[in-house]
Amino acid sequence: MSLGKFVSFEGTEGVGKTTAINGLCERLQAQGIEYVRTREPGGSPFAEQLRELLLDTRTQINDDTELLLMFAARSDHLAQVIMPALSAGKWVICDRFIDSTVAYQGYGRGFGNADMLHKIEALIAGFVPCLPDITLWLDLPVAEGMQRAGKRSVADRFEQQQLDFFDRVYQGFEAQQQAQPQRIQRIDAQGEVEQVADRIWQAVSQQL
Numbered sequence: 337m338s339l340g341k342f343v344s345f346e347g348t349e350g351v352g353k354t355t356a357i358n359g360l361c362e363r364l365q366a367q368g369i370e371y372v373r374t375r376e377p378g379g380s381p382f383a384e385q386l387r388e389l390l391l392d393t394r395t396q397i398n399d400d401t402e403l404l405l406m407f408a409a410r411s412d413h414l415a416q417v418i419m420p421a422l423s424a425g426k427w428v429i430c431d432r433f434i435d436s437t438v439a440y441q442g443y444g445r446g447f448g449n450a451d452m453l454h455k456i457e458a459l460i461a462g463f464v465p466c467l468p469d470i471t472l473w474l475d476l477p478v479a480e481g482m483q484r485a486g487k488r489s490v491a492d493r494f495e496q497q498q499l500d501f502f503d504r505v506y507q508g509f510e511a512q513q514q515a516q517p518q519r520i521q522r523i524d525a526q527g528e529v530e531q532v533a534d535r536i537w538q539a540v541s542q543q544l
């Protein structure tokens with residue numbers, strides 16, 4: 337039986353997920369709520385190895401291979417980290433989950449075509465035993481996120497994509513939020529860090 341809450345964060349590049357998760361974890365700690373903070377792709381030792389390959393600019397794979405590797409990483413992450421934590425009554429705070437697959441592999445790589453989306457749906461149905469209780473989609477114009485992210489790091493294999501790719505990814509998140517408004521809450525990611533943290537806490541505290 338699952339007792340803990342499963343919270344995922346989603347959004348295009350540089351929207352502020354890491355910053356927002358820091359804020360949420362501080363507030364959970366203040367409430368005395370035990371949580372496990374994790375991320376995808378990755379989160380377990382084997383999935384972190386796959387993450388390195390997936391983000392490495394030298395990796396040359398086709399779209400189906402990328403999709404299957406995302407699910408291989410997720411399967412291990414679920415088995416090793418997510419399900420045990422939830423069963424132990426802990427909250428799981430996950431930086432990206434299945435909605436990133438729909439957005440990046442389904443809309444970014446697959447242009448939102450039905451074939452790719454059906455493959456993803458089948459993989460979710462077959463290999464994902466539980467969906468997040470709440471997903472926070474940090475909504476920020478793509479260009480603004482890129483500007484925030486650009487201040488910081490060297491581009492990985494996904495960050496090297498062109499603007500039209502990220503526009504499609506954004507459309508993927510938007511479409512999913514519209515299709516599943518109960519689970520996926522849109523959070524305005526513009527404004528000061530504290531303002532965004534307050535919006536997130538308002539959404540999450542309804543789960544308490």
Ligand code: Z5A
Pocket residue numbers: 347348349350351352353354355356376377406431432433434436437438440441484485487488494495525526527528529530532
């Ligand atoms: N991927 C996929 O394709 N399919 C899948 O199924 C999954 C993932 C699960 C790795 O993700 C890649 O994997 C990702 C999709 C793909 N590629 N991309 N793009 P990731 O989450 O590790 O990488 P990311 O999306 O690029 O995240 P990020 O760059 O780490 O950004 P972030 O965590 O959302 O943002 P941040 O680090 O908190 O903030 C970015 C900067 O903005 C930073 O300098 C902050 O100080 C600043 N910031 C944050 N909040 C604010 C506010 N409110 N105002 C001003 N500045 C701010």
